[in-house]
Amino acid sequence: MVARILAVWLALTGGAFAASDAEVQAIHEAIANWQTVEARQKLEPLLKADPDEPGLQFAEARLLYFEGRYGDAVNLLDQLLARLGPGAPEAVKHLRAEVGQTHDTLKSFDEYVTPDGRFRIRYTGRDKLLMPWLAEVLIKADKALAADFAWRPEGQILVEIYPRIDYLAKVSSLTEEAIETSGTIALCKYNRLMFTSPRGLVKGYGWRDTVTHEFVHYYVTKKSRNTVPIWLHEGIAKFQETRWRTGPGEALDPPQEDLLARALKADELVTFQQMHPSMALLPSQEAAALAFAEVHTVVEFLHGRKGYAGINALLTNLRDGKEMDQALQGVYGVDLDGLWGVWKRAMQAKGYKEYPGLVRTTMRFKRPGQKEDTELEAELGTIEEKRVKDFTHLGELLRARGRHKAAGKEYRKAMALGGDGNPVIQNGLSSALIEQGDVGEVPELLQKVQRYYPTYLNTFLNLGEAHLKLGRAPAAIAAFEAAVGINPFHPRPHQALTSLYEQAGQPERAKLARESLELLK
């Protein structure tokens, strides 16, 4: 990449320039490795000496892009292209197109800077609601990650929130189809965090872990100077994505464990090579989920061996230019094949279990023009057995007509045949019970699906309602906060949390919930 950029540089300058090859190469390398502060420090004196130098202007435009200053980058590139005429190098034109598309897509966005000044968040429309909630997660994550990596990236961090996946497609190299197939919802690229708002999905998603996940990528890229292969990158990010809320070593979710257990049993693991160049390019959401489960456990395995010190040493080795085998050998005494082997044996020994009856849930993206409401909607496609599906559907029909008692009976029939692990059935029955005022049974009913499907919104809404009616305020707060963590655009959690926080003597939190509710009106 840097060599290509250098070729552009030579083409632009024609060999007659004040700055040396090495200096320019160092600037471009710094940009490519997201070391924007360093690149700026190197570029400024050169630009001062020769501000009209096309090669330096190109580097400046690229740096502006990586600094998130798209408008400035576009202006500079336009000037440069005007000066160079039709013979301008393709790379310049390409960069202009890329930056231009990003600028056009985001130029109407608003900005929010976190109270500590550490994060500049770009958003549009109703995503304003997310700001305080997001700032809270980012600040917590920053603190935890800085401690884990024993290092903190300098400068302000740019975060962008897109209302739909088509925005993500426009500002990244991914197509909408690839995004939808792989379930990619967020990216860390071009020195910034990019993620789709939970309102861009039909039922939201676990956006807080996702944002942290991307933030980990940011740390790893910067710390390693962009030398870490994708599998390790994703592994560390997956392993660390819960650090904003909990300590290291969070167990796999049941769906991930189930996937991994089945893949280990069938020996159908996704290899490190298949994960390259991006998890988003894996053929299905299921393959991507399996790959994440694998790399999560690889890093968990490495962390188990030598803690964060080992991981940081591995990153340092890679940053210093060592090959992966060499870097691994230096820290863990095994090369990549060796690691694959020992990890696989460790995993097999761990005895991950399958979860029969577990249904595969996939992300459902909203399409342009689709309503932003969050009405409950049965996902009967997740149920395979026809009679179970029929009883569940009858339950839905009856519930939609306000015949909750009858609906409850149908859900119970479905449960009797299909077990208690289906989020649709369990939540349908819970909703029917809540409507009837019979909530005592609900927490127990939802216990399993809460664990199996930690990002299934209805579970937490129903749990929140049940706990609220049972007078269990802390549990209700936890459930509704979890719901906000999946879909903060659903008004009910904010509504409930407003009074719950007040009752719990948390006026600041109550204010936050109230303001969120106001923004939803």
Next chain:
Amino acid sequence: MTRIRPPAFDRVRHALAATRRRLWARAGLASAGWAVAALGALALGIILAAALGGGPWLRPMGVALGGLGLMAVGALGFVRPSWRYRQDDAVAEHLEQGLPALADGLRATVQFGREWPEVPGSPAMVARLAEGVADTLTDSDLAAVTPLEPARKPWLLAAGVAAAWGVMGLVAPATLSAGLAALQPPVNAAGEVETGPLVGDLELTLTYPAYVGRAPKTIPNSAGDFEAPKGTRVTLKATTLEAVAGAQLRFGDDAEGPALAVTGGREVSGAFVVTAGGRWRFAVTTPDGDTQVESAPRRIKLEPDQAPEVVLKVPDADLELDDLRDVSVVFEARDDYGLSKVNVVIALAADPDHPEKVGQPAVEGKRYAGDEMVDLSVVQAQPGDRIALYVEAFDRNDVDGPQRGVSATRYITVNDPKAKHFELSERLREVIELLVTALADRLEVEFYATAEDLDPLPARIDKYLRSTEAASQALAAIVADMVDDPLTPEEVRLALAGRLGTLEERLRADARLVEATTESLEAGHKRSVDRVNKSNERVVDALEQAIVLVEAMVARLALEDMEALAEELQAMRSRLKDLIQQYKQNPDDKALKARIMREIQRLRQRMNAMRERMAQLRQKLPEEFLNLDGLKKDDVAKGLEKTKDQLAELEKMLEDGKLDEALAALDEMEAALDELANTLDQDMQELHENTDPAMQKAISELMDQAKDLMREQKAVSDETEQLKKQADDAMKRLFEEDLKEQLAQVNQKAERLKKQAQDVDASKLPRAAQDDLKFAQEQAEALKGALDRQQLMEALESSENARQHMRDVGQMSRYDPRARPEQGKVQQGQQLAQEISDELRDMLRQAMQQSAQSGDPQQSRQLGQRQQQLAERAERLRQRVGEQSQQMPQLGEEAQKRIQQAGQAMQQAGDQLSQGRPSQARPGQQQAMSELDGMMKALQNANKPQRAQRGQDGKQQGQGRRSSREKVKIPGAEDHASPEAFRKELLEVMKDGAPKAYEEQVKRYYESLVE
């Protein structure tokens, strides 16, 4: 005695003369004042009137009034007093009145002066009187007696008028200017002077247009005003009032017009054609070169030509037809000058721009009465179409072109079974609500609760009995109506009927039980409550199954409707393509083009219908069904949108005459429509599979087994082919080496036979033998060809045929003396053919021996064993298909039949192989493969949903079902009391009507839906 005239008389006379002069002067002064005032006022009035819109006519009027005024003023103000005071007596009287001192002495003196000297009485006294009067007059101020005061008033009035002029001049100078301008002499824009009539003795001759059918008309001494139809030629001649240098006609306000011929300085003539009503005038050029134009125009009134009047008598109102039959049309058309053409016009109401016209024969005269049977298919009308019908008539106007009269339009609607079908589908969807309500009532009933706020148990039970009954009746009515709906697939109707039957049976049992236990229920006897509760559960089960089935069937019907529409679109597209290709050959065929445009309109209409239907489907179906891929991803909507755009482009291309591009666009549309149909097909298949998973599983397993069998059969076949090839190679070697010489000899003989047959002169043979000779010649030719290809069997067949035909020729011509010379040739040919046959038989024997020796008998036997094993597996598979068909008759008989035939073919192939004849085994193997393939196709077909019998373009085919169901009586209000009996009858009829296998199939079908 001469009496001297006293001088006093002269003094008096002078005084009188002076007074007379003053009187005249005063009268003149007053008259002048009146005249000035009157003329001033008149002039102001005229100018103002002119300014307010009066025309130039005001000027002569003003002049006239002014003259009259002056005359009046002169006569009354001046002439009359002057006349009056011409006599001294009058003046004397005037003076006496002004000078009382005179008394009447002045008039006496005047009298005496006239009579002097012959005066009565004393002349001296008279003289004294005269002296006294003269002195008085002398002493008096005679001017005072005749003051000028009376002349002041008119002059004051004149001053007032002058003041009015002054005020107007100050206040409204523009008005005065305008008025003055308007009063200028009439000169037109061209500077021509407008005058009165310029000609006299005007004679007009009107020659009417031919279509009016009227003789020319001459109007002598015309004022120039006339009435004529447009197109009339007017010839005129006239005499000018004065000699002229030239003459013209002027029409309207035109500054120029056609020139007239001038003869002898005053005779003018010319002609013009009436093109519009309006004014016309003469204009002349005087010998001085001035142009004068008549100010008063002459008028042309256009005689109207009315458009034909058409009255449509039959149909006298809009019609609704059950099918596309001919429609009787009775009408009458009239026209004032005559009719030229009458058409009965039919158009699709949605596409009025492309009508079809049925011309009427022998249209002439002013009236035409028509009576026609019109075939609606001329506009390719189809069920559901609304057709506009009217009659148009044209007159014979050849000036402006024929005028068109149109009758009232009647709209004919051809009923479309689809509309009723859609209504039925909608009712079916609505019945879900009733079923769900019934289900909820039953699920929520409290059998054991005794809370005070609850109704008594019998009342609670009655509630669910009633709601279930209502749902059941509604469903029964729909199923009954489906009997007459050709667009509801039989399997849908029967499935619903089956489910309804179960529901009704359980409902009846439930109701009977409730009725029988009412008293104990009221008493709360637990055993009775338990029994009713149990019975309720059975009805709940039936209701649940019914809801699931009805929902699936609603989705199914909607998808099928859309599929039918998609197919219809495709058929229309195909027809459109044919039409455009025809049009390309005949680009001047306007009727064809109109038909094409009509087809495009219809295509557009159908697409709209499909869009609406899809919107309904999306709106009304449960979310579950929208998981169907095509609908979920809006593929169908996108496909329709794409096709709509293509249609718009297509229309434009046709308008622009870009036919090749239009054809290419149709090809593109074909792809889009195919894609659309595929999407719907996939959705339908998906729904079908979701609805009947057990069937899917069974078919999948059978398919897997068939595929395995096929794969292994292919392996055996390939190996057999290898063996056969070995045998063929050996045969080839035989021909090329061992039989080479023998084959060459036979070839020579065949050549001779061919020649021999051709040498026979057919004309000398009897007629009957000529055909045989011809056949023999053909067979000799075929023999040669077969030998060249080394096909001994074929060659033997040909040589045998040739021999037989030669023999027949010989037999038929043996008694014909003319044929005698040819008989020798025929016999030789027959002999030759016999030899060839013998030799070929010998060669074949050798070849078979060689073939038997060349193959590997051991390998062939092994293959035979494997082939036998495959035959046994095929038999087992057949049994399996048979068993499955028992449970799932949807599988049908075809798959079973095909696998059975495959097994038999395998068996035969196995036998041949066991006998070491791989070549003979190959046909059997090929048949086995073909049958296995057929079996798999049959399984695939069985896996597809059955569709309603629709004809091409969405028309239903046949009415067999309808007629077979005629005895089904739909319960009306009068027999509502016994719906159960009706349903029983309905189910019985359905059972009678359905084949036995199908009956079971239906039962299994709906069972599978809920199991």
